[in-house]
Amino acid sequence: MTKSTLQYLAGKSKEEILAVMGQDFNYYPAEVWTYILHTTWLGRKTVLYLFFEDKTVKEIVVRKYYGKVKNEL
Secondary structure (H helix, E strand, O other): OOHHHHHHHOOOEHHHHHHHHOOOOOOOOOOEEEEEEEEOOOOEEEEEEEEEEOOEEEEEEEEEEEOOOOOOO
């Protein structure tokens, strides 16, 4: 998935995100939620970061990592 295919999440509330993406391991009051979208057989992870402001998504970032997922951007 690319950032352009996930643009429909912009402007959605936390409740709407939960209905579409699920809870995973996100702390509800947090301002940044992460979702692991894909993992390759080599261990590369595609991670979706959702940044909230006033309980709505303001920014969407997609990053790829090997190893542990970094929470800081």
